[in-house]
Amino acid sequence: MLDVVVLGAGLAGLSAARDLRSSGCEVAVLEARDRIGGRVLQTTLDDGRLVQLGGELIGSTHTAYRALVGELGLTLRDSYIAEPGQTVWDIDDSVSVGDPAPWMTDEDRSDYDRVVGLFVDLAKGIDPDNPWSHPDAVALDATSFYHWLRSVGARDAVVRMFELAKAGLAADTLKRTSLLAELRKAAVAGDELVNYYDVDQWTRSTVAEGSATVAARMAEELAGHIRLSCVVTEIAVHPDHVDVMLATGEVIAAANVVCAIPVAPLRRVAISGLSDERLHALRRIRNSLSAKVVAAYETSFWRDLGKNGSSYSEGLVGATWIQGPGVISALVTPAQLAFHMAGDQSARDRDALEALARMYGPQAAKPKALFTREWSAEPFTLGYMAHYAPGDLTAIGPTHSRPEGRFFVAGSDYWVAGYMEGAVRTGRAAASAILAR
Template identity: 35%
Template sequence: MPENCDTDVVIVGAGLAGLTAGRTLHAQGVDVLVLEARDRVGGRTCSMVEDDGRLVEYGGQWIGPTQDRINALVEEFGLTTFTQYSDGGNLQRTEDGRLLRYHGAIPTGDPVVAADLMEAMVELTALAAEVGAEAPWTHPQAAVLDATTVESWIGAQPYCEGAKEWLRAFTRALFPAEPGEVSLLHALFYIASGGGVERMIGVINSAQETRLSAGAMGVSLGLAGVLGDRVRLSCPVHRIDQDESGVVVHHEQGRVRARYAVVAVPPPLAGRLRYSPALPGLRDQLTQRVFMGSAIKTTVVYPEPFWRADGLSGHSTGHNTLTFDQSHPDRAEGVLVSFTDCDAARRALRMSPEERQQQVVAELVSVFGPKAAQPIATYEKVWLEEEWSRGCYTGILSPGTWSTLGPALREPVGRIHWAGTEYATVWSGYMDGAVRSGEEAAAAVASELDMGAGLSESVEAAR
């Protein structure tokens, strides 16, 4: 492919959103080019077969019911799936070191805590439905909800301390960010987009129900396969110019001239690009106030899933950690995945990789017993240090942002449109949200294109 070229639509980012946008437009006869900074597609999904033959899911991995768009792609590409292991009891590690066993989405080991949590889940889900995900800034109490952090809301509730402790852990696991970093309005938007708290945090009939046998990145590989050489890797974009006739996207290997652009990277990264003319002040203020979640994902391998013999599911929650059974049905090994989130993740950045992994193993021992002390392999992904993500799982609008700058999130700027899971109103923050946002961006661009000019050569020849 030449260093400088022309196309109808240039897309920045080959994650699920960018690839979906490209594939959707390509199917309509629009000439597209997708530029990706990494040497792979997939964005915040990252499935790798390591030298030892193990498939390691370093990024997003789960899909579930009502995630219709990602499920449709899984079916289209013939990708096989299996159900997340969830038999047995879950464990809650309290701040005072106790281990409470429970079943289902929320801890039930302490009846007082369970009762309060049920009340909290109902209240949060009802408030989220009231706020909605389409336009949270229009809620009559938007300014108040946006000025209230989740921590302030938790502290003001009449719940017992055990319930408040778990609500804080739930916040860290869901975003991931500290409760004091997230506005209540953003939390309610997020919950609304996912259909309620229980559906977002549970396994069966919930967001963590299903995994892809060959890895979640298989969806991106399928999309990229459709686009072929229209996807260009190792091609970081650094500037976008636009005028009334089109856009020019500058990257490390040259430039692409197009009629429209879709920027399909997280808002904080989109804000780091240079634009000429400069972005409108409201849009730039918005990108300054969106921050990425802090997460480290560590996969720990054992000779067998020993916790199952103890009647445990492998799922546990703690102050700053979350675990699941990550074992693959095609291998006899037992695998636990551990998420280190928020302040704990930021503290862990000061450690060496070996120290971080030793800490994770020590935490697993404190939950699952001495058998967890002897892993046969460990793998980690520090998403905070990923140059082209700068965090995970999603971008978070800081307190005061939705109510003052919310309309700027999804508004195109001239010929530049935006895509990514952060822009979705259904399953925002999830793979399904990324696919939906790509489809919506493609539809918006297609509606603006003059279908009688500037399309692919085949369409031009047909004229």
């Protein structure tokens, strides 16, 4: 019998398996897809440039991921923050360019700073590992981020700026976002917290060799211990072991299981032997829905226009940023995903290129290559990042990521500050908890 069976070969599962294997455990990693990597994926252009189709950005507070990159002999480089030029704003059916946002007045900007100060002060009272311990946790969770902004007298332009920020992250709207969840996410920065969303803390770096190379290097270390195309249909947790049943009917027994299956696909898996409270917490977690679009060009032509490739929009794509030389990344917002998915691939491509051309001119409509990844429609992902609507955190409770018996969970859905960081952090934490026993 195996010491540990790990379900999922994304960053979380691979991180857990790598630490367990290096400590002498007999491990098997079962992956439903025909590839490793989960929500990180990359391809190579004819000219050798790497293109990231999934996760790519990390910040200074993403300490677990940064440490893993170093252990694997990989390197970090500056992300889009090093790109010259100014930000594009596509709102009210018009496009403007500038930093700070040219559509805001001096009074708007002053009020934004005031509101951010209130938010930061409130966030510093939240324990990100245990937000439920806050004396007003229930009330904060029941309050939407939108309602809180209005309660502190935020100007209309300030509310719009926060809404643009949410859309740019492919998160759901302010009205469908728990204030407690938003505060918890910010509180991860600790003493470094000075702003609502600081690029140094969140997105200042990327892996020079490609984000998917992180997963590939771990998979190389686990050669012979990863099985692909293994669809899990049932997990039975017993007092002395765990049985994992596959769609083929095969049953794999192990002393422990690390479940790194994303929460939406996990709902299709029958689980027995866990408490009702634990199962409820697993099922209640939800993801925001998004697609990623990547356009690759011969040159970084936007520089000649005085633009830095970063944008915020109320249209199809909530934000764009520069992935690398000549490469623009974009996220389809949850509010626009139904429209995006309603068309065939040619319509999706056309709509995405029209959105880019609005912001960057006709040259943006003629990329060398265009990629679309509908992560929310992929059967073994069914989502983008964890999202907490008002009331969710209270309903889920602090049991959401704790081990129970021989059942351990890992994955970006269980950590709130960066989904690659969340995957690595919780994967390694699950391995540590097993080894401690």
